[in-house]
Amino acid sequence: MAKEAFFKYIKAAPLTEKVATRDGCIYMYRLMKFIGWIPPKSAHFLVRCIYSFYTCITFGFGAFYLPLGFALSYFKEFDKFTPDEFLTSLQVALNVYGGAVKCTILYIYLWRLRKTENILDELDKRAESEVARKKIHETVAFSNYVFLLFTFIYNGYAGSTFLAYLASGRPPWSVYNPFIDWRDSLRNLFIQANFEYIIMSFAVIQDQLSDTYLLVFMILIRGHFTLLMDRVRDLRTDPNKTDEENYEDLVNCIKDHKKILDCCNMIRPMISGTIFVQFGLIGSVLGLTLINIFFFSNLWRGLASFMFVIAVLMETFPFCYNCNLLIDDCEEFNIRMFQSNWIDAPARYKTTLIQFMHHAQQPIMFIAGGIIPITMNSNITVSPLLIYTIFIFYYIKLKYFYSKKVAKFAFSIITIVREMNLAEQFK
Secondary structure, eight states: OOHHHHHHGGEEEEOOSOGGGGGGHHHHHHHHHHHTTSSSSSSHHHHHHHHHHHEEEEEHIIIIIIHHHHHHHHHSSSGGGHHHHHHHHHHHHHHHHHHHHHHHHHHHHHHHHHHHHHHHHHHHTOOOSSHHHHHHHHHHHHHHHHHHHHHHHHHHHHHHHHHEEEETTTSSSHHHHHHHOSOOOOHHHHHHHHHHHHHHHHHHHHHHHHHHHHHHHHHHHHHHHHHHHHHHHTTTTTTSSOOHHHHHHHHHHHHHHHHHHHHHHHHHHHHOOOOOOHHHHHHHHHHHHHHHHHHHHHHHHHHHHHHHHHHHHHHTTHHHHHHHHHHHHHHHHHHHHHHHSSSTTTTHHHHHHHHHHHHTOOOOEEEEEEEEOOSHHHHHHHHHHHHHHHHHHHHHHHHHHHHHHHHHHHHHHHHHHHHHHHHHHOO
16 A cells, blocks of 8 residues: 555546646655755754754765765775776766765755746646646656656665675775774674665765756656647637637747746756766766776676666766757747647737747757757767777777886896897807
8 A cells, every 4th residue: 555655656647636747746855855955844943953963964974975985095095996996986986076066056956946846836727628637647647757767776776786795795885984994804894885885875865866856847847848839739729719819828828938938947057057067977987887897897796887877877868868859849839839820810919929939939958067058969979978088098008008018028038138148049
């Protein structure tokens, strides 16, 4: 029964139930409450103080201690790392540094998500027909389904890495801990591994939230944009409506389009920062992970690293794909507007429609850091470019190292031959 109640939000609710667009954020906000980001509204002062202390603990471990712990590990215990341990630690450390920045941006701008929800509530009032309400129910269910899928994948990586490295007798991420030396005993290893897993879980949850909030809201916004396209297509198709009512429908479409733009503008500063950080890290992280898989990992560690690759790819690919879909929706929106029944409309209707078409020709786009357009093209070109750079660097370094060793060996052989006069003896 509890299982059905937990998973009920990933299925479209029947039309007899009242569903709001903000219900597509249910799982996301539950997870935010779990890690201390959303304090209880009507609770005792002592409860709020305890919750605030818990917020500091989760945020401190995930965003401050973990990045510092990786840095101290490289500074104090670098000579104790094996190649696979170092690469596993480094690939996660880079993502942790980026995750700390992303979750800080999200936490600071949480009020923008609340403002966006209020605008979506106003758009819900336009969904009066059963077809429109059904689409909202499906959009809400799909949004919750996507977030739950991200939760399983992100936490699956953390769990698989924990089990794979603990089974091989090593801590999963080799985070510096000044109080425990895991090499002393099996008990210390178990304590260190569980300690790392707990603090990494906080970081993974924060990283997941900073990666999925933009996808969740993009799905919800696109759902309302789809409804708006349907309404534009159906303008002046009802023979029972007067010219004044048809004009009012057009004005309402213009107002809803402005509200959708307001939603995008409200979350645009958050998206710009988080995606820009991720674009800067994904190539390096994937490059190190692939090197670790191909050259240093065994089967189980390779599977854990493969889960990490999937998690990293999901940080940018789904959102970039939805941004492309939104651009396509904008183009389709203009086509439907032009093909609507406006030829025999009054002059006032035509003038307003022309102005609306002119305004809507600009597609809705997001820019990462004010530099990189967030599209599939950027996701495909930026990330592989950085991966190729790392592979080329690794290849050149390996080749240089190999050539240097061969050259030293060759000069040593020549020196021995000359000193012992072996050439003259073999004549």
